[in-house]
Amino acid sequence: MSNLSAQPISPLDGRYQSQVKDLGNHLSEAGLNRARLEVEIEWLLWLASRNLLGSGSEISTKEAFALRAIAGAEFGDTSIAKLAELEAVTRHDVKAVEYFIREQLKDMQRQDLSELVHFACTSEDINNLAYAITVKSAINEVWLPKANVLVEKLTKLALSHAGVPMLSRTHGQPATPTTMGKEIAVFVSRLNRQLKRISQQEYLGKFSGATGTFAAHIAAAPDVEWLEESQGFVESLGLSWNPLTTQIESHDWQAELYGTMAHFNRILHNLATDFWTYISLNYFKQIPVAGATGSSTMPHKVNPIRFENAEANLEISNAILDSLSATLVTSRLQRDLTDSSAQRNIGVGFGHSLLALDNLDRGLDELALNEAVLLGDLLENWEVLGEAIQTAIRADVARGESDISDPYALLKELTRGKKVGEEELLVFVNSLAVSQETKERLLVLRPERYVGLAEELTKRIRS
Structure with a gap:
């Protein structure tokens, strides 16, 4: 067997090194x-x-x-x-x-x-501050900028598609229409909440000796105000002072940060699976990359690999981040060394998250919205207007302008589990004993127009 011992065993240091x-x-x-x-x-x-x-x-x-x-x-x-x-x-x-x-x-x-x-x-005085410095700089100089670029790209995509109608699929079944922009805006709103929490993260540091008591300090120089000096020194490094610790800083801030990052990752994972599904429905066309191969045997294929790779990297990232969050908050008595080995993997958790951000950033650049398919899908599902019709009837009944009993059951009988076309709905609406205003409003309703305030809601992501 050839000797390959010098080769990296982590893909972050090998195949994907350029991205991270x-x-x-x-x-x-x-x-x-x-x-x-x-x-x-x-x-x-x-x-x-x-x-x-x-x-x-x-x-x-x-x-x-x-x-x-x-x-x-x-x-x-x-x-x-x-x-x-x-x-x-x-x-x-x-x-x-x-x-x-x-x-x-x-x-x-x-x-x-x-x-x-x-x-x-104690060595942990140095280590805890060093980790706080490196994690803070990694977040602010590398991870957050990349995350912000992706969310801004999603924001622009949401706004550009704010008015493009789309059939919803609650439980995977045809449902009340929305717009593609509004659905992307939901993710933008969710991701921005987590980014705000990460950007406001507090990075704590301790500097108080072997068991957090300043005992050696007092023994060497009892007249010095060591609490003030410790606080001043920690804060001079751009960190927040933690005065009450054992030998180690308790790492709660790390658990908080990694938990929030994992939450951000999970939202991204949800986004990746949704975009994968939209691609499978042909709502998005994939733009072939020159020279790329989708399948080794099926020449026609363009696979959504960016989104699939993102899913895998987000899952690996969260496996590390969740483990760190759970491990780091526990230390036996005044000190054990489990945190030392655990913290050496912070970069692995960050790296797979960063790689997923890169996957999604590239994946979005390789998509084009297929508005014709979205419209065709809507026009194949006129039965989704059943909600609008039965709700409008109920409003008329409440106002005393109609005496139809149980409008929901009426529309359920007409539409549940059935394909109902435009002509059938028009005949049905014309037969209804409702106010003329309601009837006229329902007669001009079409699936692609039944999107409520979706476009207005989408624009709120800039407010």
């Missing part, structure tokens, strides 16, 4: 280490600039710039390799980051700052 690569800047091991470096360096600078330990170790603007560059412009393949080399010795990822910074300080001839590195910190 931007997440690697945030949710990869390298991205996590860069954030760890950022937290460690900012804490060093915080301690020194505020002289919290009375060391008098000043740091010049130039030196501060050089230190921040370690986790910024200078962070790259060389840094990644060096961190891996250190971790191979320490067998501890955060300790490797600490030693890496100590070596940088030695090169800068600032060994006097060495004991400020990782001062009074």
Whole structure:
């Protein structure tokens, strides 16, 4: 057997790498280490600039710039390799980051700052802030922009088809007509609610030592207002301070975020299956992509693979996100390590969701609405006007303008389980003992006009 051990085993790092690569800047091991470096360096600078330990170790603007560059412009393949080399010795990822910074300080001839590195910190002080930083940046810089682009595309599609009538299919059966735009607008409204929640997500961070008590801090420098310093430091990183924790930040914000993302994914899954169904009904024509093959044996086929692939990726994403939401909120006593392994899969959950967004974005570009089929379908189902007729009769009865008993039963007898054409309905309406105004209104009613306020409702997605 040939040796393929160096090949990626995840499709996100192989077949689909080009679609999700931007997440690697945030949710990869390298991205996590860069954030760890950022937290460690900012804490060093915080301690020194505020002289919290009375060391008098000043740091010049130039030196501060050089230190921040370690986790910024200078962070790259060389840094990644060096961190891996250190971790191979320490067998501890955060300790490797600490030693890496100590070596940088030695090169800068600032060994006097060495004991400020990782001062009074447990590794989880660094990790929880690093994860919050990377998840927040991944959401705001990669996932949300992609999600917003898709929802905007759906918004434009809804508005452009706001007035295009379509036969509804409640329970898969012909039902009161709607418009294609209004049905897409329902998804836009649902998705926007979840995007709003995600965009307003709070990212919490703790910085309080081995069991969340600031015990080591007080032992080393009892006169420092450590609660204020901790809050100020966490908030300086763009995070919200969590003062009450065990050794770990409780991860409730992560469970909230991943739960909302999973909800967004499920709405998208519903959208994908609906569009797949519309395609199968020929409501949407698929635009063939030059050179593409639909079936290896049936040359005529154009398959809705974008929507099918989206379904699969959304399901995989939710399997990860749901698992994270359930796992991360539980930690035995003051600390166990289940969250460590679990959080390394955040990028996998995000990646499959991002891939699904790409699937749907491309899929929508390959569709064209087939208005002739939509109209033909409506004209094959005049019986859907039964609702309108029986409701109008009931209104006349309520006003004392008709004495027809049980209008619903009357229309049920005429239409239930039957195909009723235009002529039959016209004859039926003409025979009704209703007001002339009602009769005239019903005689001009057609399936494609029986869409209520669908177009007006669709336009509300811009309000």
